[in-house]
Amino acid sequence: xxxxxxxxxxxxxxxxxxxxxxxxxxxxxxxxxxxxxxxxxxxxxxxxxxxxxxxxxxxxxxxxxxxxxxxxxxxxxxxxxxxxxxxxxxxxxxxxxxxxxxxxxxxxxxxxxxxxxxxxxxxxxxxxxxxxxxxxxxxx
Numbered sequence: 001x002x003x004x005x006x007x008x009x010x011x012x013x014x015x016x017x018x019x020x021x022x023x024x025x026x027x028x029x030x031x032x033x034x035x036x037x038x039x040x041x042x043x044x045x046x047x048x049x050x051x052x053x054x055x056x057x058x059x060x061x062x063x064x065x066x067x068x069x070x071x072x073x074x075x076x077x078x079x080x081x082x083x084x085x086x087x088x089x090x091x092x093x094x095x096x097x098x099x100x101x102x103x104x105x106x107x108x109x110x111x112x113x114x115x116x117x118x119x120x121x122x123x124x125x126x127x128x129x130x131x132x133x134x135x136x137x138x139x140x
Contacts, residue, residue, distance in 0.1 A: 007052065008068040014049070015056040015067040054079050061085055062092055073106035077113050091116045 017023075023034040035053065039046045055072040058079055064070060078088045095104055095112040 007072065011052050011056055011068045011072070012066070014053055015060075018053065018056070051076060058088060061088060071106065074104060074109050077106055077110040080113060080117070082117060083113070087116065 028034040055075040056067040058075040095109045
């Protein structure tokens with residue numbers, strides 16, 4: 001399931017504010033202070049607002065023309081510790097190329113990231129079996 005329309009719109013507004021350095025025009029010391037007040041005023045958790053901001057940064061990293069095209073949940077899977085920008089690009093490329101039925105899901109991106117980070121992990125074959133159950137070879 002993708003982002004709601006409201007979440008996509010909020011992501012676009014957050015991105016525009018960040019790109020235009022809205023915190024300066026609005027009298028905030030920095031972006032963090034603006035996001036803290038925004039979360040408080042609109043009764044969002046700070047974690048939620050930061051997740052949306054991080055999704056925007058990741059989507060820009062992946063060279064999408066505008067933010068909000070990819071669901072935040074797909075992008076969240078790429079934002080794990082130890083992933084460099086190049087790692088994120090490569091893992092997302094692999095996720096797109098190997099998506100079951102050509103449909104990228106957050107769980108598929110997460111599985112690709114797990115395999116990308118831990119290629120020798122003993123649990124990888126089990127994850128691959130689970131993916132094959134969801135996407136049998138006869139669909140290839």
